[in-house]
Amino acid sequence: FRILFKNVRPYAGLFAVAFVLMTFVGLFEAGRTALMKSIIDELPGASRGPSSGLAGLVDARNYLPQGVEALPIIAALLVGFTLIRGASEYFSSILMWRIGVSAVVDLRQRLYDHILQQSSEFFTDHPTNELTTHIISDAERVQVSVSTLLADMLREGLTFLFLLALVFMLNWRLTLAILIVGPLVYLLTSRFGRRLRKIAHSTQEGTEEVLDVTQETISGHRIVKAFGMERFEQRRFRDAVVRLANHQVRAARVVYLSSPILELVGVLLAAGFVLYAHKEIKAGAMTIGT
Template structure:
């Protein structure tokens, strides 16, 4: 119930639409009750009074009643469904905004396809439930109340027989609904897995083709799809069982009314017209009640989806702004890690790491895979918070700064070139949205990207497609460097920015990086040691600890881990 109340909470801003729908619902319910009520006087006029004028008036009255009923039903349906659609739109907007505020760990712990499914499939399931339930409660509920009034007015004794079986129908409805809710959540989880498979396959289609994985991926998709079908099949089984059970139970009430009412008619205690009027109202009554109870199954599916959605909405980011942030302008570029430790879940990733860098310094982080280099890079912009020690910028712990103020000081060029399905100019502007085209062009020239941009069909206004698929690896990387140059942040993080490039592209990117690194505090993770030979300090990380610090020449002279990595790489590369 709490979950459903929370769903309805999102409908409050659209209360006027619901109010119009409620008024129209009273009109729909009122016409049904009026039709049932009019059966008795109509039969009396036809069979007892032999009134022939009724055959002239009745067709006209039927047309008018059903015309009014049709208009009211349209108004009711339109306004309640638009209200539910707007409410669901708000929920979808909020869950997307909430996801954007969550910390990086959440996205690493949850597959992209599962997150997409939660925003699309789960919210869509909620939409269906909200629309159907509110529609049922308004239209069918009002109709049922009106018809109950008619049957109690006609004959309270027969009405009690009718009413006795109604609470009984709620028992199987509740049990079936609970089962459907569980199955709905399982089906939505399977839908999330299907979305993950689609996302992985389509994103990595080149690898799928190169390794001839088509059959394997098709089989994986088929297995997951069939598992979802099995859950849906159970839901269908329970939903299909609901109506027959309802009809069997209500037939007991119908049988009781026919037996008891028929005896009263034969005894002269009840006229035939009154009895048929009661039967009409009773038969009409069971239909909306059956719809209301059937809607319970839809409610359970909706609540199952809503619980998954609200679980995401209730997630709190690990990294948040401090309650009393320190005012901070532009950084001088002084960065220090002081006795920093970090655990990821139960795994200790860093232990007592300390290092310093000032404006203009280039600090290179090297070490075996999994040593903790990328983690150090992630702690400076607070993608994660340290579990021990401090990360300081200009002597201030980064946890005391607003995230906006902190990230304004940092530019990131990652090994994974992230570009959006936008124009080249807008991709460069990501770090400085109000930059003029002249500023964008100047940054592109500094990144050695201007020439290839001008060769594109629409220059800077060329749309580069999803993830920049129309560009080469070196071109994508230079656009990312241009983006960092335009941002003009005093601290620069380079995470293996040239690791995936060929020699020619790497040469161009290195020239662009040289322009970017001028007068900035730079931290570099380098796959190729040849790119960091001239770094002011090289910090060697092994198993989460700093094991060596020095220049290239100093570290080679020590014959430690750096010398081992150096010899391995340069002997493999033929001394180049």
Template sequence: MNSYVRMLRMIRPYAPQAVAAVVFILLFSFFSVFSFTMISPFLKAMFLDETPPPAVVQERLAPEQAPATGPDGHLNALQKTLGWQDEAKARVLAWTYRHFLNGTRQENLLKICVTMFFLLLLKNLTRYAQEMLLVYIGEKVIRDLRDALYRKFTSLPLSFYHKHKGGELISRATNDVLMAQKCVGVSFTTLLRDPIQIILFLAVALFLSWKLTLLALVMLPASLVVIIRIGKGLRKISHRQQEEMAGLTTTLQETVYGIRVVKGFAMEEHENRRFLARSQELFRQIFRFNRFMKISSPLTEVMSSAVGLFILWYGGSKVFTGGLMAPDLFLLFFACVFSLVKPIKNLGQVNNEIQAGMAAADRIFEVLDTPSEEKLVGEGRDPGSVRGEVAFEHVDFSYLPGEPVLRDVNIHVRPGEVVALVGGSGGGKSTLIDMIPGFYHPDAGAVRVDGVSIRDLDLGKLRRNMGIVTQEVILFHDTIFHNIAYGLEDVTLDDVREAARAANADEFIMKLPQGYETIIGDRGLKLSGGQRQRLSIARAILRNPPILLLDEATSALDTEAEQLVQEAIDRLVQHRTT
């Protein structure tokens, strides 16, 4: 329930639209119920003889419509013999006769039909207005949730991504957000509109016969028990369904990104079997979810219809004896009772949708509640213009408790100095590199830049003073120009070309059909490994950082590409701490 409350709190910025939606919902509900009440005068105009209204009604008509005879004290005497409910009914009937049944049948029928037309027109206009407002609010809230989730993804530390699969996180930002939309979309509309309609129809039914209405409500607790029990089961199933969707997305992502390896090892059938197994499990969970969800609506309708039919039998038998109410009023009462079935059934369905949405919202808020990278560091001092001094002082670090990667590491690098870390695979070289920009923080000791612990620095501003070139080049599905100029503003083509020349990249770029405006594809797959690496170096050169971090930048290149990249690196490291 906490997740649902948090979703509703996101409506606060759109309070004016929410208030307007509630007003239109009230108007829509009023016009809906009022149009139903026209059943009674319609039946009177169509099927009853043109006889004078009952005496109890005549006394409440306007003086020019009331009978000429009758003492003035008759009304007072009559009021004493009537209860408040009968008195109210008499006044309503008097109003009905005064406005709709004071002429010939043809005239009365015309007035009733015209009135019903305008009521239906107003009903549908207000319905359109409230639905558009609620769609606006719902989509705005989901947009805000999606944006907040993306901002959270960019602010989380690298350690978070080591604990979660990429496909799982993508699923939370796509599938889970769509499921959570039900909390503020269709379900939110139903939770506002249908309870109001239930109250209004119930009020009319109580007004007509409180005894029959109470009898009709006997089965309501049973319906609520069914709805609640089904809803609890649906939330658990929906949570499993979202996990399976995340697993399927992860499998798909791994296959697409690793298609070269899949084909190289002739593992197409193996990956097909793995995906089909995930797909079958997802189908099983979705079918199970729908099996529970779909049964709530017919169960609610059957129970509600049973109550209505019982009222029809019991009330109809009383009408025959003339001891309950007039036939037209009984039909109006029966229509109101059966009009309760649809909103009650909708509320049963909306509970299922909310439970599914809450399961998805739980997974989303789990990410949003994870501490951001900025909250894991200190006050965030501005490092200013960095000179380039880097120091490790008695640094200990471990990814998992009890499994140390670094122990009592002490390194001091002066500004402009080039230092190489040499060691076997898994020795902690990349970990040391990642600790300088604050991707990880030591368990003990300190990493300092210009004598200040990186825990006390603004990490964003610190990283703007660094250039990073890794073995795994990260490029974006964009132009070469924007990939080199990534993170920089007001950069000209001449600036980018100068950096590309220094990285031995300008020559091959100019041979491409669109030159620097060439789209390089997802992760730069349209380029060779050496070309991608030189673009990465050009990006670092253009930033002109005082500190340069190179993590096996040439290990995966052939001899010719390595020579070109090495020449670019030699120019890049000049006058920089590397």
């Protein structure tokens, strides 16, 4: 992340605006969740009394005048919160994408300038496809990291913090459970992420090898035909393609394995929450909306 933020630093102003907008996304997402609690508690058959204590601070009914029909007002607030959250997410995503594209332009220019200053031995040791891959593909990863990964990490992280604060105000026991289980989910996702990064690096090297073999064979076709090396080049190309395919299959195994494992963890957590909520609701410590 140090290198990533170094590329983003020239666009600190745009990044600050995007960060504020992403904060709005998390804030109004938590606000929508709190409004949904108030709506559910206001429905017929639910507990109609406004919440008290910390939960009362996020219950919209406590801020409405006495005798006012709460449901239409809360529903209108829900629509307004959704519009603000959607607009904030849109503009923050556009700004982060612009920052990512601008960072890639600067990075590609620096790489190109650096390559032009190298000696002839450097170009002999490094094939053309390897250099062009660094300029195109590696620089493209920076754009993806800034525009997508960094933006998602900040947006989802801020949303998580606001929702965690909301859950703490509604039920502090659930907050403790989240804090206990959270590291387990983080360890699982980070482990899958590390494996995917290693495989992605191997896949890129395999792609470079296929491009090198193809370029060498096509550009030197006269030599290949003069020495009757067609069969040799065919085997060489197939070996490179098979190695690339093996890397891609390994990546697919990690991707398709991570989804069911994380889904299983989520279902186990949901099942535990349902049992706990049922017990608390029967005891009167929680409402259906909570």
